[in-house]
Amino acid sequence: MSTGRDISFFFNPQSIAxxxxxxxxxxxxxxxxxxxxxIGYPGAVYLVNPNYASINGVRCYxxxxxxxxxxxxxxxxxxxxxVMTVLERAKNVRGAIIVSAGFKETGSAGxxxxxxxxxxxxxxxxxxxxxxxxxxYDAVSRIDTFFTPEERVKRPTRGGVSxxxxxGSFAELIMVELVSQDIGVARIVSYGNRVDVGxxxxxxxxxxxxxxxxxxxxxxxxxxxxxxxxxASRCTxxxxxxxxxxxxxxxxxxxxxxxxxxxxxxYEIYKAAFKKAGIIEVNGYEGLKDAIKxxxxxxxxxxxxxxxxxxxxxxxxxxxxxxxxxxxxxxxxSEETRKRLSTRLIGFSSTGNPIDLTGSAIxxxxxxxLEEGLKDTFDLVIVTVLWGxxxxxxxxxDALKAVRDRHNVPLxxxxxxxxxxxxxxxxxxxHGMPVFFTPESVARAAAVLAAGKxxxxx
Amino acid sequence: xxxxxxxRLVREAVAEGRHMLLxxxxxxxxxxxxxxxxxxxWIKAPEDVRVKAEELSPPFVLKVISPDIVHKRDVGGVxxxxxxxxxxxxxxHEMTRDLRRSAPEAQIxxxxxxxxxxxxxxxxxxxxxxxQFGPAVMFGTGGIAVxxxxxxxxxxxxVSREEAFAMxxxxxxxxxxxxxxxxxxxxxxxxxxAVVALSDILLSLxxxxxxxxxxxxxxxxxxxxxxxxxxxxxxxxxxxxxxERVSAAKA
Numbered sequence: 001m002s003t004g005r006d007i008s009f010f011f012n013p014q015s016i017a018x019x020x021x022x023x024x025x026x027x028x029x030x031x032x033x034x035x036x037x038x039i040g041y042p043g044a045v046y047l048v049n050p051n052y053a054s055i056n057g058v059r060c061y062x063x064x065x066x067x068x069x070x071x072x073x074x075x076x077x078x079x080x081x082x083v084m085t086v087l088e089r090a091k092n093v094r095g096a097i098i099v100s101a102g103f104k105e106t107g108s109a110g111x112x113x114x115x116x117x118x119x120x121x122x123x124x125x126x127x128x129x130x131x132x133x134x135x136x137y138d139a140v141s142r143i144d145t146f147f148t149p150e151e152r153v154k155r156p157t158r159g160g161v162s163x164x165x166x167x168g169s170f171a172e173l174i175m176v177e178l179v180s181q182d183i184g185v186a187r188i189v190s191y192g193n194r195v196d197v198g199x200x201x202x203x204x205x206x207x208x209x210x211x212x213x214x215x216x217x218x219x220x221x222x223x224x225x226x227x228x229x230x231x232a233s234r235c236t237x238x239x240x241x242x243x244x245x246x247x248x249x250x251x252x253x254x255x256x257x258x259x260x261x262x263x264x265x266x267y268e269i270y271k272a273a274f275k276k277a278g279i280i281e282v283n284g285y286e287g288l289k290d291a292i293k294x295x296x297x298x299x300x301x302x303x304x305x306x307x308x309x310x311x312x313x314x315x316x317x318x319x320x321x322x323x324x325x326x327x328x329x330x331x332x333x334s335e336e337t338r339k340r341l342s343t344r345l346i347g348f349s350s351t352g353n354p355i356d357l358t359g360s361a362i363x364x365x366x367x368x369x370l371e372e373g374l375k376d377t378f379d380l381v382i383v384t385v386l387w388g389x390x391x392x393x394x395x396x397x398d399a400l401k402a403v404r405d406r407h408n409v410p411l412x413x414x415x416x417x418x419x420x421x422x423x424x425x426x427x428x429x430x431h432g433m434p435v436f437f438t439p440e441s442v443a444r445a446a447a448v449l450a451a452g453k454x455x456x457x458x
Numbered sequence: 459x460x461x462x463x464x465x466r467l468v469r470e471a472v473a474e475g476r477h478m479l480l481x482x483x484x485x486x487x488x489x490x491x492x493x494x495x496x497x498x499x500w501i502k503a504p505e506d507v508r509v510k511a512e513e514l515s516p517p518f519v520l521k522v523i524s525p526d527i528v529h530k531r532d533v534g535g536v537x538x539x540x541x542x543x544x545x546x547x548x549x550x551h552e553m554t555r556d557l558r559r560s561a562p563e564a565q566i567x568x569x570x571x572x573x574x575x576x577x578x579x580x581x582x583x584x585x586x587x588x589x590q591f592g593p594a595v596m597f598g599t600g601g602i603a604v605x606x607x608x609x610x611x612x613x614x615x616x617v618s619r620e621e622a623f624a625m626x627x628x629x630x631x632x633x634x635x636x637x638x639x640x641x642x643x644x645x646x647x648x649x650x651x652a653v654v655a656l657s658d659i660l661l662s663l664x665x666x667x668x669x670x671x672x673x674x675x676x677x678x679x680x681x682x683x684x685x686x687x688x689x690x691x692x693x694x695x696x697x698x699x700x701x702e703r704v705s706a707a708k709a
Contacts, residue, residue: 225590258668259604260584272612
């Protein structure tokens with residue numbers, strides 16, 4: 001049953017089989033059964049285990065071939081050697097998600113088994129996700145093959161972020177983060193040892209997936225370098241692709257005979273590949289959090305010019321420094337703009353960039369500063385609302401939204417993490433303005449918006 | 459030498475089971491792709507030394523040519539500032555004597571007599587073939603401290619002129635190129651051409667595993683490849699396969 005490279009059936013299956021189904025609470029297969037029920041998977045679910053006639057009143061098949069239907073996705077929750085036996089006999093399966101561990105990660109015997117698995121899948125035309133993986137969490141088609149109970153790792157709502165990862169633990173880390181940020185997801189794929197389906201196939205699918213607006217990749221290694229660059233180049237012309245590359249210390253050419261060979265670790269080449277494809281690379285988990293938050297709200301911008309408006313001089317300068325370190329331009333305002341600002345703002349404000357409104361600021365100062373400042377050309381705006389200025393009010397939220405909408409410019413908020421400002425932060429977020437709690441994180445987010453639209457993408 | 463001749467040269471070297479090109483061969487290769495190299499004579503035997511003014515003008519540099527010597531300076535394989543035939547002859551004798559001591563095992567394929575290049579900014583352009591992503595090109599601050607400074611930028615081939623300029627802007631020494639503290643700006647167009655040339659060489663010749671011009675000395679009057687190194691793909695030097703490939707390429 002050959003499907004070629006198209007793996008879209010994994011994300012829109014008419015039928016799912018759980019091979020190794022069990023009624024025992026806490027068993028991975030039982031958790032998966034519960035999760036499919038909880039998320040409301042609308043297709044047919046078949047249980048397979050020769051040791052049971054039925055589980056909780058649902059018929060249990062002795063084997064996959066006993067099911068008189070094509071199985072789009074068979075989830076394998078069996079000891080590794082048994083996976084081979086069952087897959088060998090399967091006749092009606094298009095795709096397999098092999099949750100089971102016990103392959104390459106365990107050593108040479110496991111590696112041999114994994115090679116056999118790879119060959120078996122290719123021979124039978126069955127596409128494989130895994131082994132040693134969590135599989136798919138899909139909020140669009142309502143699929144959840146993660147074997148972690150929902151009360152331990154809450155699942156995100158439906159939204160536009162899709163995540164591709166080799167690591168299952170990373171998948172869960174990001175899930176928890178997305179839930180706490182109230183950011184929704186489309187598809188999350190954890191492919192573990194990646195014997196077949198990897199980032200290139202998934203990215204190809206996500207490129208044309210209307211439900212996905214942002215792609216996030218956690219990468220230890222690439223599945224097929226040249227194809228990945230090709231597929232990603234197409235994807236980044238449609239939507240932002242963000243990558244976190246780990247394992248940066250991997251050595252390059254062993255015993256190189258040139259300086260070029262000696263100087264280039266594998267990571268340098270990965271970086272070059274990301275640039276070629278127009279992928280936005282972020283540094284580590286913190287960088288990724290900021291990127292997702294900002295890309296969930298705003299489109300990429302074409303330039304790098306940032307206007308900063310602050311009610312605290314120190315924080316403003318800190319943001320300006322962080323922005324410049326990341327390659328953004330914090331340009332001075334023009335002479336005319338400065339003149340106009342000095343007549344519209346109170347006497348001791350600073351009319352540079354950052355525009356410092358000081359602790360005496362009132363709501364209208366923010367509006368005036370932005371209206372005048374944006375007469376010079378800027379690509380994005382960072383506003384700090386530190387709530388140390390006693391006269392500013394909660395009405396500022398609506399006022400800032402109005403300015404942003406009038407000028408159609410991404411506006412990022414930096415605030416304190418006090419209880420009061422967290423409450424206001426929630427209001428900013430409701431109005432579609434992402435809020436950051438440190439100068440560095442707001443600068444990282446700004447850099448992400450400014451990093452993507454390059455010549456490679458135009 | 460044109461590009462076709464250069465390709466033949468590389469394929470013949472592979473067929474002979476060699477791992478690297480000799481310096482004059484590597485220079486001929488990059489020159490075929492439009493990178494300037496200083497004028498040189500290949501002295502195959504010490505008694506051949508006869509420098510004609512119309513061929514080469516002083517001062518000269520004498521360099522040993524050997525497939526076994528990677529770092530020529532370290533073994534006394536480079537002598538600078540020679541003015542005439544007499545000085546060159548003496549230098550060849552001294553170098554031969556010194557090398558017998560410092561690199562007794564090395565096979566000597568002759569000596570390279572090169573016109574000295576006026577001082578300028580030392581850069582490096584290089585390239586390598588990555589097993590996953592294919593050919594990649596590097597640009598950076600050159601000279602002997604390359605590996606210490608690591609002031610370089612990479613791109614995957616094919617590298618466009620636009621990307622070449624972006625690579626230049628990514629290295630810390632970029633301000634030196636555009637005119638720093640009163641110095642004249644260098645010929646960045648020629649630098650971009652050199653980067654694009656290496657990208658094109660790697661795409662044209664699968665047999666090359668690593669290639670490097672270091673230093674590429676650049677000034678307002680242009681960019682000159684003072685040294686070049688080409689490492690051939692050892693996979694092609696396996697017996698049988700290389701011959702098959704070469705004959706296929708010739709056919």
